[in-house]
Structure formats: C-alpha cells, structure tokens
Amino acid sequence: MTAITGAAPAAARRTARPREAAAVQLVRWGTVAALVAVWEAVTRLTDAGGDYLTSPSRIVADGLPKVLEGGSLTLVGYTTYRFLIAFAVTAVAGPAVGLLLGRLNKHVYLGGRDVVSVLYALPMAPLYPLFVLWLGLGDGSEIAFGVIHGIIPVILMTMTAGAAVEPAVLDSGRAMGAGRLRRLLFLVVPACLPDIIGALKIGAALSLLGVLLAELMISVDGVGTFISTQITNHGAAALDAMVLVVCAGALAVNAALSAVEKRASRGRPDRP
Structure with a gap:
C-alpha cells in the first residue's frame, strides 16, 4: 500500500x-x-519610430533583403569571426585563470576578487583608442576589446565557484591519494562546471558587445560599420533588421550554452 x-x-x-x-x-x-x-x-x-524605428512588416519586407545581400552578409561574417575568436579566448582563459585564483590560496582569492571586481566596474569604451594604438585598426584591436569585455566576469564568477567547493569533496580525493592537479581536474572542475557554463553565457554576450562597440567606434567593416552607415542614411528598416539578426545570433549562442549547462547539471541537487 x-x-x-x-x-x-x-x-x-x-x-x-x-x-x-x-x-x-x-x-x-x-x-x-x-x-x-x-x-x-x-x-x-x-x-x-521617427527615422530609426519602423514596423516589423517593413523590416521583413524592406530591411531583411538588404541584410541578406552578399555585401551585408560579408560584414556579418567579419563580426562573427571576431566574436568566435574573442569568445574562444574567453572560454579557455577565463575559467583557467578563475579556478587558479579561486583555489590557489585564500588570501590570493580575496585579493584577486577585489581587483577583478574593480576591473569589472570600469567603463571600457573610453579605453578602446588605446587598443587601436597598441594593436592597430582591424581584427586585433576588435577581438581584444571583445575579450576584455567577456573574460572579466567569467574570471570573477569562476573564482567564486571554485572557492565555494565543499572541503569534504577535496578531502575525499586527498584520502584516495589524488594530488593537487588531479583534485583540480577531476573534483573541482566537475563541481564548478555548471557555474562555469553559466559564466560563459554572460561572457559570450559581453564578448559580442565588445566587438560591436569596437566596430561602432573605429572600424572599416563588420556589423558596426553597417549600423553606422544606416544611421547616417536614415535606413530604419535595414538598421532594425540587422539589429534583429544580431539578437537572433546571440539568442542561438545562449540557447546552445543553456543546453550544455542543463546537461552538465544532471545529477546535481536542485538549489533553493
């Protein structure tokens, strides 16, 4: 019964x-x-709407054909290439640095957290001319600007997740003879993986934002240049269509990372 x-x-x-x-x-x-x-x-x-916002029907009828032209798609390709490289650097270096700072030493974690928090609060846009001066106009400065936008929150969130791993988990690995590196790879990383992927969702959005800001400020190609041209020419339909295409791409990346995050969270107890 x-x-x-x-x-x-x-x-x-x-x-x-x-x-x-x-x-x-x-x-x-x-x-x-x-x-x-x-x-x-x-x-x-x-x-x-004025000159810069038009109806959805006009965006589909007039704007999308301009965005889907060969020249416009080439500009989208430039931005996509820069974003993918910026996000790849963020996805590799961000968790690695965050776990290192989070697990190396308590004092290193507390001091590093304060430094990274200050960097996260700084406005990056005024610093972009320095990136152009150091790396030149083009892919290098735009990719670096995307990385600096995305990597800081990833480091901060990964540090917090790494420092919050239960000591009992590490003690069990130590009792079974696992060295420091093995404990990091096989205990700390799996325990932090859902948090790392959640951090990468934010890092992806901010990396894309950094690349677009760089293209809008000083660039000769890419989506930012297309948007600047449409603003100058009052091309509301094409401008809004390109913005929606960028949003759709960002949502697709977020959905893919959410699926990975859900898979990585299997077997994890639900949080209140």
Whole structure:
C-alpha cells in the first residue's frame, strides 16, 4: 500500500511537468507575439519610430533583403569571426585563470576578487583608442576589446565557484591519494562546471558587445560599420533588421550554452 501511495504523487508530478512546460512556452511566445503586435500598431498609427524605428512588416519586407545581400552578409561574417575568436579566448582563459585564483590560496582569492571586481566596474569604451594604438585598426584591436569585455566576469564568477567547493569533496580525493592537479581536474572542475557554463553565457554576450562597440567606434567593416552607415542614411528598416539578426545570433549562442549547462547539471541537487 505504501509503495502504491508513494507512486501516485510521482506519476502526478511527471504528468504535470509537460503541462507546466507548455504553459511556460505559451506565456513566452504569447508575450513575444503581443509585443510585436503592439510594435506594429504603434509604428503604423503614429510617428513614434521617427527615422530609426519602423514596423516589423517593413523590416521583413524592406530591411531583411538588404541584410541578406552578399555585401551585408560579408560584414556579418567579419563580426562573427571576431566574436568566435574573442569568445574562444574567453572560454579557455577565463575559467583557467578563475579556478587558479579561486583555489590557489585564500588570501590570493580575496585579493584577486577585489581587483577583478574593480576591473569589472570600469567603463571600457573610453579605453578602446588605446587598443587601436597598441594593436592597430582591424581584427586585433576588435577581438581584444571583445575579450576584455567577456573574460572579466567569467574570471570573477569562476573564482567564486571554485572557492565555494565543499572541503569534504577535496578531502575525499586527498584520502584516495589524488594530488593537487588531479583534485583540480577531476573534483573541482566537475563541481564548478555548471557555474562555469553559466559564466560563459554572460561572457559570450559581453564578448559580442565588445566587438560591436569596437566596430561602432573605429572600424572599416563588420556589423558596426553597417549600423553606422544606416544611421547616417536614415535606413530604419535595414538598421532594425540587422539589429534583429544580431539578437537572433546571440539568442542561438545562449540557447546552445543553456543546453550544455542543463546537461552538465544532471545529477546535481536542485538549489533553493
């Protein structure tokens, strides 16, 4: 009787989960549809958009064809290339430095956390001319600017996750004869992996932001140059279409990292 009684709530929970997921999707996409409808209505019935915001229907009809032209896609390719390199550097160096600072020594962690927090709070945009001076105009300075935007929060969040690993986990590895490097690779990294991937989601968004800011400020190609040209020429439809394409790409990267994060979190107890 007890087994039957216990199985009933479990079955009910399994039945409720698809319903909850469907309700969440309905709210999510219903909200998006409502916002698009309001956007269409406001821009058609008023002059709220001015020269730089047009209706979704005009973006699809007039803007997307310009964005999907060969020349525009080449500019998107330049930006994508710079972002991928910047994010690759962030994804490799950020967790490595963060784990090193988080696990090396308590005093190193506390001091390093304060330094990295100050760097995270600094506005980077005024420093971009220095990147151009050091690395030249082009890929080098734009990739470096993307890295500096993305890597600092990744280091900070990875440091915190590494320092929060339970001592009992490390003690068990030490008792089984694992050295410092083995404990780091086989105990600390798996324990921190979901947090590291969560940090990389933020790092990806900020790396893309850094690359785009660099292209908007001083550049001869890329998405930033396309956006600057459309602003100068009052090309509202093409400008908004390019912004939406960039947002779609950022959402795709975020969704991929979220899937990896979910997989890495399997077997981990739910947090309150």
